Amino acid sequence: MARKERVSKGKVMRPNYFVFCEGETEVAYTEILRQHYRLPIHIIAKKTLQNITSALVERCKAVYVQTASDRTNLMYDLDVAEMLERLQKVSGAELLCSNPCFELWLLLHYQGVKASLTSAECVKKLSLVAKQYKKGVLTDEMTKHLNANASTAIDRAETLQEYGNPSTTVYLLVKELERLKKEEDEKNKNLRVAND
Numbered sequence: 001m002a003r004k005e006r007v008s009k010g011k012v013m014r015p016n017y018f019v020f021c022e023g024e025t026e027v028a029y030t031e032i033l034r035q036h037y038r039l040p041i042h043i044i045a046k047k048t049l050q051n052i053t054s055a056l057v058e059r060c061k062a063v064y065v066q067t068a069s070d071r072t073n074l075m076y077d078l079d080v081a082e083m084l085e086r087l088q089k090v091s092g093a094e095l096l097c098s099n100p101c102f103e104l105w106l107l108l109h110y111q112g113v114k115a116s117l118t119s120a121e122c123v124k125k126l127s128l129v130a131k132q133y134k135k136g137v138l139t140d141e142m143t144k145h146l147n148a149n150a151s152t153a154i155d156r157a158e159t160l161q162e163y164g165n166p167s168t169t170v171y172l173l174v175k176e177l178e179r180l181k182k183e184e185d186e187k188n189k190n191l192r193v194a195n196d
Helices: 024-037 047-051 054-061 083-088 103-107 119-129 140-148 150-158 171-195
Strands: 017-021 041-045 071-077 093-099
Touching: 017 024, 017 054, 017 171, 024 041, 024 103, 024 140, 024 171, 071 083, 071 171, 083 093, 093 103, 093 171, 103 119, 140 150, 150 171
Parallel strands: 017 041, 017 071, 071 093
Antiparallel strands: none
């Protein structure tokens, strides 16, 4: 009996998600996303990235094996004057901006926010509803709450005026990761059915 020739399954490399950010809380949250979705999410966190440019982004990404479908994300607070203008100059990047600060995105997992607020007020509100919250640290309890209430936070964020105060576009990344997860689950389901 002749041996069957092995045929490549034609695996396609998943896209990389490059997340440029400046704060410890943003890094902690992006780590949660990486673990939850099990995707190649690369966190490039540097305090000096307030002077971000397209050239700097490309230099940072050059150390990774890249694909044509890679996504570049800039996760920044808009409480610094002219930050939005600087970020918009980075070509090919999706802006994941929060105004006044990233903690607003976390707060939206607990409650809606409509009125303008400062970064300090936002952190204080978050600390009242997530008593275990400390800047840069997301506990297991908080992580579970964030994962369980992501769709609620997305709905709340979508009602806010983009880049106004309050606003956040972090939900764009979460929606994209959720879409990829559903596609992957559907593909795996179809493979199981075909193999049965």
